[in-house]
Amino acid sequence: MGILPPAESNETTSPDDGFDPLEKSYQSPPKLPVELRTPEDLIAKAIAPVKIDYLRPPPSRTALTAKVEGGADNDATERKTTTSGVIKEKKSKRQLKRERKQEQKSALHICSEVAKSGKADGCRFGENCRFNHDIAAFLAQKPADLEGVCPFVTFEELCPYGITCRFFNTHKEHTPESCDISKKSSEINVLKKDLQKLLWKNKFSFPKADYQLKVLGLKGGKSTNSKAGNGQLDNNPENSDVLNDLHADEVDDTCISADEIRRSPWEAAEKELSSVVSGFDESRPLKKVKSLVDGHVKDNWSSEATYVGTSEQRNDIPETNLLDGRDGASSIRLCSSISDLNLKPHAREKKLIDFSRKLYLAPLTTVGNLPFRRICKTLGADITCGEMALCTNLLQGQASEWALLRRHSSEDIFGVQICGAYPDSVARTVELIDQHCEVDFIDINMGCPIDIIVNKGAGSSLLTKPMRMKSIIQAASGTTVVPLTIKVRTGFFEGRNRIDSLISNIYDWGAGAITVHGRSRQQRYSKLSDWNYIYQCTNKAPADLQVLGNGDIFSYCDYNKHMSDCPELSTCMIARGALIKPWIFTEIKEQRHWDISSSERLNIIRDFVNFGLEHWGSDTKGVETTRHFLLEWLSYTHRYIPVGILDVIPQRLNWRPPSYFGRDDLETLMASDSAADWIRISEMLLGKVPESFTFAPKHKSNAYDTAENG
Incomplete structure (x- = not known):
C-alpha cells in the first residue's frame, strides 16, 4: 500500500500559493498532519483512526529513494524493491527452467524411496532410477535442520520424508513404539494414480453426465430423422452410445423398432421412451424423460408412480405391457435400464446442507x-x-x-x-x-x-x-x-x-x-x-x-x-x-x-506453519512451499489494526491503516506492509530463506480496491 500522504487542508488558497519562485515549479499545497485530523475526518476518507500516541511520521522522500536504490537487506544485485518493500521477481522462465534441470542433476535430487528407508539399495529400480542414490553426497549438501520437532513424529507412522526431512535430528528420539496411534494426519480426496492415468488418456467414462446432457438436449449424436408426429424411430446406434455402454445386454436383448410400437392410450409415453432408446432430436429442446415401469408412466424425478389416462384405461392395461410380442419381463428389463440412469432425487429431495446461522x-x-x-x-x-x-x-x-x-x-x-x-x-x-x-x-x-x-x-x-x-x-x-x-x-x-x-x-x-x-x-x-x-x-x-x-x-x-x-x-x-x-x-x-496480542497472533501463524508442513511436506521443498503460502497470507494480515490502538471500533474492511507503531516490536513488525518484513516473520518459524529467494504477492491486497481474489 505504501505510506498515505496527509489529506489536503480545507483552507482556501490562491492559485499562486503553491508556486516556489526558486524552484520555478509548483509544489504540493499545504498539508494538514494526520494526527491533527478528527476520527470523523479520517473515517470519511477511509483512513483508520489510530490513536495519536501510536502514529509515526511518514518517511522522508530521501529515505524512500535510498531504500529503493539500496534494495532489501542492502543487496541490490539479488533483489529490487518498491517503496512498499514488495520484492519483484527478476528471473525469466528460461532461467528458472535451467535451474530446475541443474537441480535434477545435483545430489539434492535424491530418490524418495532411498530417503525414506535410509538405504542406498532401497529403490526397486536400482541403477535405472533417474534420481540420486548417494546418501553421503546428499547429506553433505543438505541445508541445516530447522529448530523444532518433525510434525510427523507424533503420528502412528514415521516421517515419510526420511533423511530429507528438515527435522531429521528429532527422528532419532522417536520410534514406532513412541508414536501415538490415536493421532493420524487425515487427508482425503487424494488423486489416485490409476484415475489420473485414465484422465490423461481420456479413457474415463461419464455415463451419468452424458446421459443427463442428452436428456436436456445439450449433447448427443447427430440429429435424427425421427418424425415427431408418428412415433417413428431412427435406429442410428451412434445416438444411443450411453445406453449401449451402460446396459449393453439389456438394450441388445430388447431392441425395438417403430413397427413394434402399437397405438394405445399411452402413445405420448411411448414416444418419450422411443426417443430415449433410439436417439434425440436436437431440433427441439427435450422435456423430462418418462419411463415405463409395470405399465405405468413414471416421471423420472418422482418417487411415486403416476398414471396417465382415465380410470377405465388404467384397468385395461394388457399383460404384455405396451410392446406387442413382448412379455412383461422383457419390458421391465428395458425400462429398468433406462430408469436406473435417470431416476435421481430432485434438488428438493436431496439431503440439503443447513446453512442457517452457521459460520x-x-x-x-x-x-x-x-x-x-x-x-x-x-x-x-x-x-x-x-x-x-x-x-x-x-x-x-x-x-x-x-x-x-x-x-x-x-x-x-x-x-x-x-x-x-x-x-x-x-x-x-x-x-x-x-x-x-x-x-x-x-x-x-x-x-x-x-x-x-x-x-x-x-x-x-x-x-x-x-x-x-x-x-x-x-x-x-x-x-x-x-x-x-x-x-x-x-x-x-x-x-x-x-x-x-x-x-x-x-x-x-x-x-x-x-x-x-x-x-x-x-x-x-x-x-x-x-x-x-x-x-x-x-x-x-x-x-x-x-x-x-x-x-x-x-x-x-x-x-x-x-x-x-x-x-x-x-x-x-x-x-x-x-x-x-x-x-x-x-x-x-x-x-x-x-x-488479540502479538504473541497470540504469532501462535496462530505457528499453527499454520505446522499444518503446512503436514500438508506440503517437511523436506526442503515442503518448507519453501509452506513459506510461500505463509507470505501470501501475511500480505493480508498486515492490514489488521489491533483494537487497543483504534480510536473507533470496530475496524472497517475498507479502512487504510496509516503508518503506526505497535504496542511491542512484534506487533510493529506484523503491521508492516513491506514484503521484506513478512519474510522476517517467516524466518522466525522456518529458518533463513535461500540465497536467491524472491517473493511477490499473487493478489494485490495492499491496493485494497484492485485485489483480484476470486
Whole structure:
C-alpha cells in the first residue's frame, strides 16, 4: 500500500500559493498532519483512526529513494524493491527452467524411496532410477535442520520424508513404539494414480453426465430423422452410445423398432421412451424423460408412480405391457435400464446442507488452502469450502488442481467449488467428484471476476448468459447426488443488477442454495458491498432456497446487523475478513471484539506453519512451499489494526491503516506492509530463506480496491 500522504487542508488558497519562485515549479499545497485530523475526518476518507500516541511520521522522500536504490537487506544485485518493500521477481522462465534441470542433476535430487528407508539399495529400480542414490553426497549438501520437532513424529507412522526431512535430528528420539496411534494426519480426496492415468488418456467414462446432457438436449449424436408426429424411430446406434455402454445386454436383448410400437392410450409415453432408446432430436429442446415401469408412466424425478389416462384405461392395461410380442419381463428389463440412469432425487429431495446461522468460510483463491482452513476451524468456522478448481484442469487429471479438493478430517461440513464455462465439462466434473471424493456439497462459481476466467466464458461472464447458466445448473444438478450451491455477483456491469430476476429460476433449475456477493464484476472490490440488494434478492427467493450474503463482514457487529436486517437470510459468508483476521469466527461466536496480542497472533501463524508442513511436506521443498503460502497470507494480515490502538471500533474492511507503531516490536513488525518484513516473520518459524529467494504477492491486497481474489 505504501505510506498515505496527509489529506489536503480545507483552507482556501490562491492559485499562486503553491508556486516556489526558486524552484520555478509548483509544489504540493499545504498539508494538514494526520494526527491533527478528527476520527470523523479520517473515517470519511477511509483512513483508520489510530490513536495519536501510536502514529509515526511518514518517511522522508530521501529515505524512500535510498531504500529503493539500496534494495532489501542492502543487496541490490539479488533483489529490487518498491517503496512498499514488495520484492519483484527478476528471473525469466528460461532461467528458472535451467535451474530446475541443474537441480535434477545435483545430489539434492535424491530418490524418495532411498530417503525414506535410509538405504542406498532401497529403490526397486536400482541403477535405472533417474534420481540420486548417494546418501553421503546428499547429506553433505543438505541445508541445516530447522529448530523444532518433525510434525510427523507424533503420528502412528514415521516421517515419510526420511533423511530429507528438515527435522531429521528429532527422528532419532522417536520410534514406532513412541508414536501415538490415536493421532493420524487425515487427508482425503487424494488423486489416485490409476484415475489420473485414465484422465490423461481420456479413457474415463461419464455415463451419468452424458446421459443427463442428452436428456436436456445439450449433447448427443447427430440429429435424427425421427418424425415427431408418428412415433417413428431412427435406429442410428451412434445416438444411443450411453445406453449401449451402460446396459449393453439389456438394450441388445430388447431392441425395438417403430413397427413394434402399437397405438394405445399411452402413445405420448411411448414416444418419450422411443426417443430415449433410439436417439434425440436436437431440433427441439427435450422435456423430462418418462419411463415405463409395470405399465405405468413414471416421471423420472418422482418417487411415486403416476398414471396417465382415465380410470377405465388404467384397468385395461394388457399383460404384455405396451410392446406387442413382448412379455412383461422383457419390458421391465428395458425400462429398468433406462430408469436406473435417470431416476435421481430432485434438488428438493436431496439431503440439503443447513446453512442457517452457521459460520461459513468462503472459498478463497491461493490463501484458502487446507492449512488455512484448519486454522479457521480451530477458531470457530462451521462450514469450509475448498479453493475454486477449474473443471477443465480436473478432467485432465492435473495433480495441482486436484490438490484443491483435499479435505481434512477436522472439516465436518466441507464443500468444493468448481468453475466451468459449459454444461458438459461441469456435469462431467460433478460426476467425477461424486465418484472419487467425499464432499458434502458442490458449489459452482458464477461470480469470479478474474480476467483469465471471464475471458474463457466462465465465472461472472455467465451472468450475461442466463440460458447457459440454466444449462449448467440443470446438467450438474441432474448428475450429482450431493447438494448443489451457486455463488454469484449482483451482475456483470455496475448499475445493471440482474440476479434478483433469476433467483426463482435458479431454484427451479436445481440449486439448493445461492450465495450473493454484493458487488458487480465491474466493481471488483472498489466499493462497499450492496447489502440492500442482497436483502432484495433474499425476499424474492423461494422459501426453500437458502440465500447467503457475502461482502465486507469484518466484525460480529457486521454479522449481527445483516442477520437482524434480513431474518430470511440464512447466513453470511466470510471471505477477506477471515484472511485479515481468522479469529473473526471466535468474535462472532463470543460476541466480542478480541484485542488479540502479538504473541497470540504469532501462535496462530505457528499453527499454520505446522499444518503446512503436514500438508506440503517437511523436506526442503515442503518448507519453501509452506513459506510461500505463509507470505501470501501475511500480505493480508498486515492490514489488521489491533483494537487497543483504534480510536473507533470496530475496524472497517475498507479502512487504510496509516503508518503506526505497535504496542511491542512484534506487533510493529506484523503491521508492516513491506514484503521484506513478512519474510522476517517467516524466518522466525522456518529458518533463513535461500540465497536467491524472491517473493511477490499473487493478489494485490495492499491496493485494497484492485485485489483480484476470486
